[in-house]
Amino acid sequence: MPPPPNTSELLRTERSNSNINISAITALLDHNLTLRRREIESRIESCPTFSNLPNANLSRLELHSRALAKHIKMMEIARQLRISLDDCTSPEFVMLVQAVADDLPTLLHWGMFVPNIKCLCDDEQTKKWLPLCSDCRVVGCYAQTEMGHGSNVRGLETTAVYDKATESFTISTPTLTSTKFWPGSLGKSANTAMVIAQLIDSTGANRGVHNFIVPIRDLNTHSPLPGVTVGDIGSKLGYNKMDNGYLKLDRVVIPRENMAMRFSQINANGIYEKINLDDSTAKISYITMMQVRAQIVAMASTALAQACTISIRYSAVRTQGFDATGKKERQILDYVQQQHRLFGYLASSYTFFFSGRRIMENLKSIERGVLEGTRSVSKYQIGDLHASLSTLKAFCSTVAAEGIENCRRACGGHGYLVASGFPELLTTYQQNPTVEGDNYMLPQQTGKVLLKLLGAIIDGDGVDTVEAEWAGCDAFYLIDGIRRLSENSAAEVIESPEAAIDVALLLKILKRRSSRILVEVGTSINEGLGEGAELSEVWNDSLVQIARVSNAHAGVLLMQSFDDFLKSEELTGKELDAMKQLACLFGLMLVEKDAGDFQDILDKAGVDHVRKAVLLVLKKIRPNAVGLVDAFDFSDFRLKSVLGRYDGEVYEHLMKSCEADMMNRQQVIQPVVSLGGSGLTSKL
Amino acid sequence: MPPPPNTSELLRTERSNSNINISAITALLDHNLTLRRREIESRIESCPTFSNLPNANLSRLELHSRALAKHIKMMEIARQLRISLDDCTSPEFVMLVQAVADDLPTLLHWGMFVPNIKCLCDDEQTKKWLPLCSDCRVVGCYAQTEMGHGSNVRGLETTAVYDKATESFTISTPTLTSTKFWPGSLGKSANTAMVIAQLIDSTGANRGVHNFIVPIRDLNTHSPLPGVTVGDIGSKLGYNKMDNGYLKLDRVVIPRENMAMRFSQINANGIYEKINLDDSTAKISYITMMQVRAQIVAMASTALAQACTISIRYSAVRTQGFDATGKKERQILDYVQQQHRLFGYLASSYTFFFSGRRIMENLKSIERGVLEGTRSVSKYQIGDLHASLSTLKAFCSTVAAEGIENCRRACGGHGYLVASGFPELLTTYQQNPTVEGDNYMLPQQTGKVLLKLLGAIIDGDGVDTVEAEWAGCDAFYLIDGIRRLSENSAAEVIESPEAAIDVALLLKILKRRSSRILVEVGTSINEGLGEGAELSEVWNDSLVQIARVSNAHAGVLLMQSFDDFLKSEELTGKELDAMKQLACLFGLMLVEKDAGDFQDILDKAGVDHVRKAVLLVLKKIRPNAVGLVDAFDFSDFRLKSVLGRYDGEVYEHLMKSCEADMMNRQQVIQPVVSLGGSGLTSKL
Known part of the structure; x- marks a missing residue:
């Protein structure tokens, strides 16, 4: 049997093997407020009111009482640090609430009331x-x-x-x-x-x-x-x-x-x-709802980041299965399958960050413009925003919920322990797919808007009119996409796996898919109506395919935001390269996962090249994997995970957490009968 | 606003609209022991020790103590009812444990020790x-x-x-x-x-x-x-x-x-x-492990059945969105999308039942035969069993975990409540994807066996030898499948959606997929080795594709067991028709979900027909949906769900469960600081 691994050493080696400048990425994710965030976090973490010691054995009433105390103390700290609580979307407010790393019973006061x-x-x-x-x-x-x-x-x-x-x-x-x-x-x-x-x-x-x-x-x-x-x-x-x-x-x-x-x-x-x-002012009444959905996109990124941090760090210190020498066990992060299940979520977390940031900036600018009377918003823009937010909310929160659970499973049995941090992260997150527009309902909203656009193109207000109406909209690409669809039906040529690692190519394929499924669904609805069926019945029969339309549109929006970022020069050099790899992985895995959607857009060789390209990109990301989660800069206080600790001392702290558990305060636990029972006390 | 629905009436109508004989299906699922099961359940439910009233506010220590008392009482009842505890796979033992509807701390004593x-x-x-x-x-x-x-x-x-x-x-x-x-x-x-x-x-x-x-x-x-x-x-x-x-x-x-x-x-x-x-006796040492995996397949069926019962009954009483008259809200079960997300899991539950039953019978017969010296088992048979159980354990527990969560979400927000029954069902179930062979590791086991079979076919011990060695094995179909692959590469023709609703056709397509992916992976591994790479590296690079091999094999095994059942004449008439619909839905949804795997096996028109066929089958299942979950015959005691109650009185009992919650015992909850804090007591 080989000696047990030195887990701290393994993480240190990972960090020295990575060649990217983490702090540049952290600054980007922090909207350049890293120092301020750390100041806020250090105030919270040093105050005993915010203790986040394991409390799975406390009653809800006790937990709620403690959380109320955190709310009061948080307001006090906000005053001291001059953080305004008035705008729940401001970066400082978000940082403060995230620093507490606990549910606050009063959050809906700030967030919705x-x-x-x-x-x-x-x-x-x-x-x-x-x-x-x-x-x-x-x-x-x-x-x-x-x-x-x-x-x-x-x-x-x-x-x-x-x-x-x-x-x-x-x-x-x-x-x-x-x-x-x-x-x-x-x-x-x-x-x-x-x-x-x-x-x-x-x-x-x-x-x-x-x-x-x-x-x-x-x-x-x-x-x-x-x-x-x-x-x-x-x-x-x-x-x-x-x-x-x-x-x-x-x-x-x-x-x-x-x-x-x-x-x-x-x-x-x-x-x-x-x-x-008047048209533009009234629409602002939707903005609260839209903001909440935009926040859910941003939170999907954060929640996935947290899950990836725990599971990727743990995968770097966990060893299993002998290497070729038979003398050492391998880090499980070296298994391609483990990379495949984890790095896709890492890429998703970064992708969602860029989309969430972009759409929140867009909303804020509209809100300011309308309130100050300097900007008007057309019904097309409102419809487009609504379509984008509906599909992004549904897409991102579905992927995040699935991703947290898969990251948990990637930690094996230990991920099932409360001490891993996953149970709280997961079960709290799982409300997101059903709140603020159920993820199964929302695609209809997106479908309605996109089908209206399709109708305008086909029934012909004239392409010029449609282009003018939808100028600057997220769905604008569909106008050209639908036109090209009828002009050109040959499969996209991908010569090799290497050739598939190309953001522009992936974006092009994703747009083709989105345009095509939209036209297919539109055609099928028209056929149904042509046969004399009721609209409500035809619509009902189309729901499953409309969800595909929405899903395909989300893929384009996400990839587009990432591409816009890559071109923005906010990062350069090796950090930009790392981001490009993540963007490619995100796009490639969309194609791999929904390969059936791309039939005739890619031939079989093309799909096979995509599958191989995924493996090539995983290999490129591997050396920087720990760095890319370190860049999220979660403190151990926020992670609440023995598996995801920055120092890698996983097993020591796992043992400590067991020893402290209330189940171990007494050696012999007597059986007791619950309500009105006869009070059995026989020992086993 | 239309009047609120009479929820009990809605369920009664569903039941009178269904035309199948539920008790025939229940008997089948109960191995013809329905009366005995009900006797056991009634003994458990009438004994106060087994009270399963909501207890989310009790500490683990209290819950564990109560569960110990249940263990003692259960043993007493087992003696009284002459249920042997010696064989944890016997139907009566399983019924007894399931009747308790709670975790028993001593279960591993019976189940593994x-x-x-x-x-x-x-x-x-x-x-x-x-x-x-x-x-x-x-x-x-x-x-x-x-x-x-x-x-x-x-x-x-x-x-x-x-x-x-x-x-x-x-x-x-x-x-x-x-x-x-x-x-x-x-x-x-x-x-x-x-x-x-x-x-x-x-x-x-x-x-x-x-x-x-x-x-x-x-x-x-x-x-x-x-x-x-x-x-x-x-x-x-x-x-x-x-x-x-x-x-x-x-x-x-x-x-x-x-x-x-x-x-x-x-x-x-x-x-x-x-x-x-000697070869066959020694292999029996694996049987405990194999039995546990077979039990996981069976339990995946039961857990999904429970989730489907709650979500399908609730979808029949929950109304939302106006119908064409604008006067009445529609049952959400009438939305095709809701059917699409729920009926697939209903079909999976039945599918897993038939596979679980078959493989457990097979194991028992081997065990008996070997112990009595009347049967010998070849290494091919053991390998085949191992391959089948590995992939089925992984496939079924993955689908069940995903299905429970999706059934929960299909109940909207209310599914997030403990009172819905989902949180306990889900979080308890979620250990299954990682226990007894992690679901990401197991496909390798299956892949190894199938690749060995492929090697024997290609390197040619002679097809006759291979056929003799693998006679009676689950993987036998691959021998013919691989041969046909090289003979015939034309796409399967599906003329219409109706033509796709055909178990034999679906089985044929699934076998083609499985054979093809196996050959592709085998070829790719050989190429890698041919280029001089280390086996361990080539294997590592193939893990993602090997998982596809395993997944495709599981699809065939599950469809095959269902097909064997359909031909068995255990059910006839309308009940058999209902089972056929479920079998078709299961197969069709496999193709729909993994459509990318079928490129060149089906052309685009074929895949489109499959998508439409899914909708046709959903419509057929709709009138019997409540009947098909009633057939599982879960008592309200076992379901522990206000949403899934047999009588449909959902809202009344939802309200009662809130009113009884410990959080409502006091009107004003004071904030308290946790460990060593300053004891803030200011009210909000």
């Missing part, structure tokens, strides 16, 4: 509520989803009935299924809810869903107000320090001024009116 | 140990895996050094990495361990790994014996009532007779000798 006030309330309302929000006298939540109603907002049952005489709304959840259900921070933390309800005006007419600010708990005692029944919805797969809640409202009365009134209101005379309805 | 004694110990040893095991005076575990050593058994560091003078072994775990780590039941429950160690005989020669029975705790006090350090390895992603453990042995001495001696021993003279080494 405050942005909603800013976006949907008029100036007078904003002036009243924002200061109350700033010092957390008001802690808010966003109460849209009901027990029986999720994605179909039109189906919400909660009502807000206006009474002209008292100038007030009566808010009710009249049925069991209308119980507000799931809003984060609602269960125990919030004292105020932004409630989404059907507005019934004084004529009895239903004006559709609107937003209402509803006090639910006494600002002083925190007790529920009359007519309010509120509580936590119970334990979840993860994210258990957050108090997702339920809310029943039994004829709760709020003043007229508590309706969010920037875009519509009941005026003092009791008349419902829409206001500020 | 006892079978190991039976299989590896000689008659005298068996006579001594089995009675002690039967009444749980000895509670055993199987201690193979070490902290630093998993799949590579040759790399284990634990030693058993024989001393001729005292006729004893000294067992040691000399390093940190040799600490036994992960064995189930080891941490707290077991008093005896089957320890796998390198045997060093009295000449100092290493005789390789062998099994040793090592007492680790006092049979009366349950305290660890001298030289033994033992404990629990800490909280895991799931399966937390099981006490996976660690074990350090500091020169623990055991008598010579505690080595498992059926196949090798140190005799009284201190000489190491192998015994009973």
Whole structure:
């Protein structure tokens, strides 16, 4: 038997074998705020309130209480470090929240309630509520989803009935299924809810869903107000320090001024009116939702980065299977299969970073422009953004959830331990595929927009018109792509594996796929309609293929953002080379995974070259793998993983974590019977 | 807003719309023991010891204690109902354990320790140990895996050094990495361990790994014996009532007779000798491992069945999105996309059942035959079995883990709640892809066997010889498949979507794929070797493609078992039709998912027909979907899911589960600081 490996030494060797300048990449990922981030992290990590010692044996109530204390302390530190909490998308806010490395029960206050006030309330309302929000006298939540109603907002049952005489709304959840259900921070933390309800005006007419600010708990005692029944919805797969809640409202009365009134209101005379309805301003009401989706893209990158850091470092210190000499076991990172399962996610993490950054910048610029009146946004641009965000949210969060789980499995049995860091990372992440637009619903949104574009091209407003309307849009490439499709149907020629390692070529292939599947689905829908079928039936029968359209579009957007970055000169030299390898790997693995989509775009030899090209790129990435995860610069405090430790002392700390476990405080555990049982105490 | 749906009524309608005889299918799945199963379940469910009320807020220690009580009570009920615990693969044992619907800390005693004694110990040893095991005076575990050593058994560091003078072994775990780590039941429950160690005989020669029975705790006090350090390895992603453990042995001495001696021993003279080494008998030593893998295939079917029951019933009562009239919301089960994501797993569950049953029967017959001396097993048959079980274990547990998670997501947000039943089902299941042969390692085992077969065909022992050697083997089809490959390279013609709905055709396509990928990989390995590369390097570079070989082989085996069943006349009429639809869906979705593998086997029109055929089959299955999950006959007690309740009263019970949650016992939760903090108590 060979001697056990010196795990720290193995990591040190990896680091000295890598030839890239890690800190240049870290600066890029940090938006050039690395020092500031480290300052924030060091403040958090040195404060005992933020202790993240293993706590899998504490009850939810205890965990929630501790998380509340973290919230209070975090606000204090934010003040001291002059970090504004007003904009939850600002890099410093994100850094602060990520530094805490724990669920904060009040996160939806900053993340949805405050942005909603800013976006949907008029100036007078904003002036009243924002200061109350700033010092957390008001802690808010966003109460849209009901027990029986999720994605179909039109189906919400909660009502807000206006009474002209008292100038007030009566808010009710009249049925069991209308119980507000799931809003984060609602269960125990919030004292105020932004409630989404059907507005019934004084004529009895239903004006559709609107937003209402509803006090639910006494600002002083925190007790529920009359007519309010509120509580936590119970334990979840993860994210258990957050108090997702339920809310029943039994004829709760709020003043007229508590309706969010920037875009519509009941005026003092009791008349419902829409206001500020010019095209571009009104669309900004979507921006909160869009921002949340953009954040999910960015978070997908971060979550994958964390999973890759743990699994790649561990794969460098874990040895298994003898080498050719039979005297030494091999690092499992040297197995091509291990590289294949891990480096694809590493590439995805970087890819998502560039897309997330680009789309958030785009959103911010639109928001600023519209608010300042310097920029107008066409319905094509809004539709395009909506299409991009819908497919990117779905694509990135699906890949990240799958990736975290695969990184966990790549650590073998040890990845199943809480001490590995994976269980918390994974189970908390797993909410992302279903929140903020279910990943199976969202592709329809993308499909609708792209099929409309296809319709415009085919039915011919004239290509020039379409090109003008969609100028600058993400989906613009489809106009040319669809045209070329009919002109040129020969397979793309890839001469060798080496020739496939080419971002421009990969982008071209991905665009061809996207254009072709879109046209196929459009044709098939038209055929169905031509045969006299109902649109809703044809649409239903097309859902599976529409998901392919969305998926293919996401591939192009992601590859395009990465390509734009590569051309930006933000990095140079060996660091740029490393990024190019990751971009190629991402594109190559998309083709490899969905090879069936490329039939006739690539011939069999082409696909085989792609498969071999993947292996060539893995070999290139291998020496820098540890460096490329080190560049994410996660502290051990944030990773919470004995397997992913920076120093590689995996086994020593694995042992320590076992020895400290509460199961080992007593040698003999007696069997006990639960509720009302007979109290067996016989030993085994 | 339309009125909320009557969920119970929706399920009743589904049941009256289905035209299949559910109980015939249930009987099949129960091996015709449905009444017995229900008797067992009713005994368990009526006993308060087995209460499975939500317990996500209890500590692991409490959960483990309760599970111990369940173990004791279960043994009592087994005695009363005359269920033998001696054979963990018997249908009655499986039914009993499944009826408990909870992790039993002692499961590895029955599942691995006892079978190991039976299989590896000689008659005298068996006579001594089995009675002690039967009444749980000895509670055993199987201690193979070490902290630093998993799949590579040759790399284990634990030693058993024989001393001729005292006729004893000294067992040691000399390093940190040799600490036994992960064995189930080891941490707290077991008093005896089957320890796998390198045997060093009295000449100092290493005789390789062998099994040793090592007492680790006092049979009366349950305290660890001298030289033994033992404990629990800490909280895991799931399966937390099981006490996976660690074990350090500091020169623990055991008598010579505690080595498992059926196949090798140190005799009284201190000489190491192998015994009973005729080909077929010795191979039986693999049977325990093979049985565990076969059980994993069967369990993959059960776990998927459970996930499908919850998600398909819930999809029948959940409504969302208006129908064409705009007055009623649609059942989400009517969305083709929902069918596409769920029915494939339903089909997989049935498919895995038939494969699991077949391979377990095969194993049992071999075991019986060999033990009774009436059957001999050739090395080809053993290799073939090993190849089949390796790929099936990996394939089925990968699909099941993915399927449970996708069924969870198909329930939207509510699937994230513990009350949905998914978190426990999922997190407990997620150990399966890494235990008992990691799913990324196992395909190599399959690849090795199939490549050997390929070599024999090509290098030509003569086809007749090869056919004789592999007669009756699962991989036999490859002989003909490889021959046809060179004879016939035209694409398979599929004229229409309807024509693709054909089990025989699908089986043919799957066999072509499997044969072709095998030949491609074999050729590529030979080319690599021809260019002078090291075998280990060529093998490493081929791992990704070898996984495709294994995956393709699994597809054939699964489809073949299903086809054999369809021809068996165990079911007839509408029930047989329903099974045929599931078989077709399984095959079609394999082709749809891996379409890139079929390039040149199917042309683009063929693949498009397959995609459309999937939709046609989904439509056929739709009316029977609830019936086909009802047929699994899970009690609400076993499902533990408010979403999957038989009566459909989803929302009422969702609300009840929230109201009972411990988070709602107090209105105001105070923030508290964890370890050594300053004790902030300010309210929000």
